[in-house]
Amino acid sequence: xxxCLILRLSGNVGAAPESALITSLPGFSGAFPSKHYSxxxxxxxxxxxxxxxxxxxxxxxxxxxxxxxxxxxxxPGCSSFDGFVYEHGPFNFEVGNSTGTxxxxxxxxxxxxxxxxxxxxxxxAGVGFSYSENTSNYxxxxxxxxxxxxxxxxxxxxxxxxxxxxPFYIAGESxxxxxxxxxxxxxxxxxxxxxxxxxxxxxxxxxxxxxxxKFDGNALVPFAHGMALISDSMFEEAEAACNGNYHEPKxxxxxxxxxxxxxxxxxxxxxxxxxxxxxxxxxxxxxxxNTSSLPLSFKQLGATDKPFPVRKRIFxxxxxxxxxxxxxxxxxxxxxxxxxxxxxxCMDNTLATIWLNNEAVRKAIHASPEAGEWTLCIDIAYTHxxxxxxxxxxxxxxxxxxxxxx
Numbered sequence: 241x242x243x244c245l246i247l248r249l250s251g252n253v254g255a256a257p258e259s260a261l262i263t264s265l266p267g268f269s270g271a272f273p274s275k276h277y278s279x280x281x282x283x284x285x286x287x288x289x290x291x292x293x294x295x296x297x298x299x300x301x302x303x304x305x306x307x308x309x310x311x312x313x314x315x316p317g318c319s320s321f322d323g324f325v326y327e328h329g330p331f332n333f334e335v336g337n338s339t340g341t342x343x344x345x346x347x348x349x350x351x352x353x354x355x356x357x358x359x360x361x362x363x364x365a366g367v368g369f370s371y372s373e374n375t376s377n378y379x380x381x382x383x384x385x386x387x388x389x390x391x392x393x394x395x396x397x398x399x400x401x402x403x404x405x406x407p408f409y410i411a412g413e414s415x416x417x418x419x420x421x422x423x424x425x426x427x428x429x430x431x432x433x434x435x436x437x438x439x440x441x442x443x444x445x446x447x448x449x450x451x452x453x454k455f456d457g458n459a460l461v462p463f464a465h466g467m468a469l470i471s472d473s474m475f476e477e478a479e480a481a482c483n484g485n486y487h488e489p490k491x492x493x494x495x496x497x498x499x500x501x502x503x504x505x506x507x508x509x510x511x512x513x514x515x516x517x518x519x520x521x522x523x524x525x526x527x528x529x530n531t532s533s534l535p536l537s538f539k540q541l542g543a544t545d546k547p548f549p550v551r552k553r554i555f556x557x558x559x560x561x562x563x564x565x566x567x568x569x570x571x572x573x574x575x576x577x578x579x580x581x582x583x584x585x586c587m588d589n590t591l592a593t594i595w596l597n598n599e600a601v602r603k604a605i606h607a608s609p610e611a612g613e614w615t616l617c618i619d620i621a622y623t624h625x626x627x628x629x630x631x632x633x634x635x636x637x638x639x640x641x642x643x644x645x646x
Contacts, residue, residue: 417449
C-alpha cells in the first residue's frame with residue numbers, strides 16, 4: 241500500500257513510449273475514447289530473441305486508477321486479436337461495403353476498456369504478430385510460455401511505469417485455462433522473490449478454460465447428455481462401454497461409441513450450443529459459401545440478434561471431442577479440414593484477416609513485416625507439461641488472490 245501511495249504522489253517516473261502510440265486506425269473515422277499503444281517487447285531466447293507483440297487499450301474511465309488486465313486467447317497457438325476483434329475489444333467490426341474491402345470500425349459500448357486498461361498479447365512467439373528470427377523458438381510448452389509472458393510483463397511495466405501501481409489481473413479463455421494459472425503463479429512467485437518492478441497482482445479470470453485433462457475429458461459426454469445433445473440410449477451405451485472413462489478409452493467398444501458421439505455432435509457450435517453459427521438473411525451469398533451445413537435443430541432456432549461476424553467466426557481448435565489435450569503439433573480447424581474433410585462450422589475469421597493483413601493497418605499498429613502474414617491460429621509444436629490446474633488454483637486462492645472461473 242505504501243509503495244502504491246508513493247508512486248501515486250510522485251506521479252511516477254517515466255511514461256508510456258510515444259513511439260508506441262497509435263494515432264489513427266484504417267476503418268475508424270472517429271476519435272479514440274482513450275489512448276491506444278502497440279508494439280513489441282523483446283525478451284531473451286535461444287538461439288535468438290523473441291519479439292512479443294502487444295496492443296494496449298487504456299481505460300476510458302480512469303486510467304490512473306482502473307485495473308490493468310492482460311488478455312490471452314487460447315489454442316495453444318491463437319492470437320489475442322481474437323478477443324480484440326470479436327469479443328471485448330474497443331471496436332465492433334462491420335463487413336466492408338464490397339468483398340475484400342476493409343471492415344468499418346465502430347466503438348464497442350461493451351468493451352472491457354470501459355472500466356479497465358487491457359493488454360492484448362500475442363503469445364507464445366510465432367503466434368499472431370509475435371515472432372523470432374529463428375523458428376526453433378516456436379517450439380513451446382506451458383512452463384516456457386508462462387516464463388516468457390512473465391518476462392514480457394516485467395519489461396512492459398518498465399515501458400509503462402505509470403500503470404505499475406494499478407491493480408493487475410490476468411484473464412483468458414480456452415487453453416488460457418492453462419496459460420493464466422501458470423502465469424499467475426510465476427507472477428505471484430516473482431512478487432515474493434523481489435522481481436522488479438513489483439506487479440500489483442490481484443487475481444485472475446478464466447472463461448471456458450482447460451483445467452485438467454482427465455476431469456475435462458470425462459465431463460464432456462455427461463454434459464452432452466445433460467444438454468440433450470445426445471440421446472439417453474447413446475449416453476447409457478457410452479456409460480456401459482467406457483465406465484465413465486471417456487478421456488482415455490481402454491478398448492475398441494468404448495472408442496466406437498465415442499466416435500458415434502463425435503458424429504452426433506458434428507456441426508455443433510461448441511462455444512454456444514444454443515446459437516447457430518451461421519443463419520439469417522443478413523448473410524451475403526459469397527459468405528455462405530464459406531460455411532458448413534447446419535443440423536436441422538440449428539435451422540429451427542431461426543434468426544438471431546447477435547452480430548453476423550460474431551456468429552460466423554467461432555474458430556475452435558482441433559481437439560477431438562473426447563480428448564481435449566494432446567502433445568505435439570496442434571492443428572487449427574482449417575488445417576484439420578484439409579487433412580480429413582471434416583465438416584466444421586463457424587470457422588470464418590475473414591474480418592480480422594483482412595484488417596490485420598492490410599499494409600496501412602499494420603503500419604498504424606507498428607506490426608513488423610518480419611512477423612509475416614497474420615493468421616488467427618497457427619499450427620504450433622507444443623508440450624502440455626504443466627499438468628492439472630487444480631493445484632494451481634488451490635495454491636493461488638490460498639494466498640488470497642481473487643479468481644473468477646466462468
